[in-house]
Every structure is written in structure tokens, then in C-alpha cells.
Amino acid sequence: MSDYVNQHVGQHCIGLSRTTHPQASLSHRKFAELDLCRISYGGSVRVTSPALETIYHLQVLLNGNCLWRGHKREQHLVPGELLLINPDDPVDLTYSEDCEKFILKVPTRLLDSICDEQRWQRPDGGVRFLRNHYRLDELDGFVNLLAMVCHEAEVNDSLPRVQGHYSQIVASKLLTLMSTNIRRESLSSPGASLERIIDYIDRNLKFELTAEALAEQACMSLRSLYALFDRHLQTTPKQYVRQRKLEQVRACLGDASCSVRSVTELAMDYGFLHLGRFSEVYRQQFGELPSETLRNRR
Numbered sequence: 001m002s003d004y005v006n007q008h009v010g011q012h013c014i015g016l017s018r019t020t021h022p023q024a025s026l027s028h029r030k031f032a033e034l035d036l037c038r039i040s041y042g043g044s045v046r047v048t049s050p051a052l053e054t055i056y057h058l059q060v061l062l063n064g065n066c067l068w069r070g071h072k073r074e075q076h077l078v079p080g081e082l083l084l085i086n087p088d089d090p091v092d093l094t095y096s097e098d099c100e101k102f103i104l105k106v107p108t109r110l111l112d113s114i115c116d117e118q119r120w121q122r123p124d125g126g127v128r129f130l131r132n133h134y135r136l137d138e139l140d141g142f143v144n145l146l147a148m149v150c151h152e153a154e155v156n157d158s159l160p161r162v163q164g165h166y167s168q169i170v171a172s173k174l175l176t177l178m179s180t181n182i183r184r185e186s187l188s189s190p191g192a193s194l195e196r197i198i199d200y201i202d203r204n205l206k207f208e209l210t211a212e213a214l215a216e217q218a219c220m221s222l223r224s225l226y227a228l229f230d231r232h233l234q235t236t237p238k239q240y241v242r243q244r245k246l247e248q249v250r251a252c253l254g255d256a257s258c259s260v261r262s263v264t265e266l267a268m269d270y271g272f273l274h275l276g277r278f279s280e281v282y283r284q285q286f287g288e289l290p291s292e293t294l295r296n297r298r
Contacts, residue, residue: 056108066095120182200217263279
């Protein structure tokens with residue numbers, strides 16, 4: 001069973017307790033460039049993998065529950081929620097005994113081709129989903145689209161052309177419904193607005209970025225800005241800006257090629273004027289003081 005799962009779901013290792021004797025089940029369909037899988041292990045198992053490399057995993061919980069572990073972060077998933085795993089993300093999932101999930105495998109080349117066709121800009125490292133956890137009811141029409149895809153996959157004489165069109169639609173919806181690192185400047189959707197705001201923030205991290213200034217930059221009301229951040233990032237503009245500033249400071253402190261004369265000077269460059277408060281927030285976020293990051297830089 002494990003070899004079959006490795007072939008159709010992705011390379012992984014399974015950890016079992018000594019008293020566990022699960023009865024696993026896997027259904028698989030190839031659908032144009034997509035892979036559709038329905039899997040259950042029949043017992044409590046832990047699944048790990050270094051990375052999926054050239055595949056995005058969209059995992060929808062159908063029954064039971066699942067614990068996802070990421071970098072200093074955990075997320076419990078229940079039915080009606082989905083997890084999106086980027087190709088370079090390590091996989092660490094623990095399934096309950098009754099856990100069952102639907103997995104959609106999407107190759108990186110499919111999303112790249114959509115971006116090229118639409119002339120959407122993406123970083124050299126490829127498309128990356130910035131948020132990996134969603135409730136299905138947040139994604140307008142996506143559940144119905146998946147249902148149509150699954151139905152078409154069971155049709156005996158399904159045309160390759162039809163499957164190809166569905167695959168293109170699914171990939172396009174992933175890129176437009178979910179938060180990514182691509183730039184779709186030609187679109188006027190809320191998602192595109194968020195991407196422009198995030199890009200603006202990243203280019204101006206050393207300046208004071210108030211919610212009012214961001215709302216003006218995005219040509220929207222302050223209330224709409226807060227709603228946008230809450231809906232897509234589950235945070236406020238102020239909290240997001242502070243988080244990005246902290247991440248940038250940490251990246252510089254840990255990079256030997258980044259010129260740093262002192263932690264104080266670098267912190268002040270990014271608007272952290274109270275060093276004691278900055279150090280405490282930094283420690284809470286990253287588990288070490290900024291001076292320790294600087295001392296251990298590579």
C-alpha cells in the first residue's frame with residue numbers, strides 16, 4: 001500500500017504506533033494533468049516527507065481530523081477545511097483513526113503555464129501560496145467545481161479535451177481564489193488588490209506604513225482594507241506590517257552577506273524605536289534574541 005501511495009500521492013514515510021494495525025484505502029484517478037486521490041489509513045498514523053518538489057497538494061478533509069505541523073506552527077484541520085502544501089514545504093501530518101481526505105495533485109508546470117498565458121508575474125522561485133489553510137466556504141464556487149471534476153473523472157468516455165479544460169479552470173481558480181506571490185496587475189479583484197498592497201509593503205518596509213496610507217495606496221476605504229486583510233490573512237494591516245518588518249530584520253541578522261553594524265541600528269532602520277520592546281517581540285516570534293541571531297549568522 002505504501003508503494004502505491006508513494007506513486008500516486010507522493011513520496012512519504014508513515015509512522016505507526018506498535019498497537020496500530022490500520023486498513024488503508026486509496027482511490028486514484030488521473031485527470032489530464034491533475035491527480036485525484038481519496039485516501040484513508042484506517043488508523044492513527046503520522047505521514048512525513050521532505051518536500052513534494054514539483055507538485056502542489058490540495059488536501060480536503062472529508063472525515064475525522066488531521067494535525068499539520070509547520071515551522072513553529074501547527075494547524076488542526078476538520079471536515080470542511082483544506083490544506084495547501086507548496087512543492088518545497090516539508091510534509092508532517094498526523095491523521096486520526098477515522099480521517100479521510102480528498103487530495104488534488106497539481107503539477108508546478110500547470111500553474112506556470114497559466115501565469116505565462118495570462119502574463120502574470122511570478123518570482124524566479126515559482127508560484128507559492130502564501131496562506132495554506134482555508135475553509136471551503138471561503139472559496140466561492142470551488143467546492144462545486146471540484147464536484148464537477150470528480151463526476152467527470154468517473155465518466156467512462158470522458159474526452160481528454162474536456163478534462164484538459166477542467167484542469168485549466170481548476171488551476172486558474174487556485175491562483176485567483178487563494179493568496180499567492182504572483183502579480184495579476186490586469187485584474188481588479190480583491191485578491192489582486194491584496195497582492196499589490198503586499199508588494200507595496202515589501203518594497204517600503206523601512207518606512208512608516210500606516211493602515212491609512214495603505215488604504216490610500218490601494219484606493220479603498222479603511223474599513224475595506226481591514227476586511228481584506230482579515231479575510232485573506234486573518235490579521236490586521238498593522239500586525240502584518242510588523243510581522244514583515246520582523247522577518248526582514250531576522251533575514252538580515254542571519255545573513256553574513258548583509259551589512260549589520262548593530263542590532264539597534266538595524267532595528268531603528270525598520271522603525272523599531274524601543275529596543276527593549278523590539279527584542280521581546282522578536283524573542284516571542286522567533287524563540288531567540290536578535291543578538292543571538294546575529295551571533296549565529298551564516
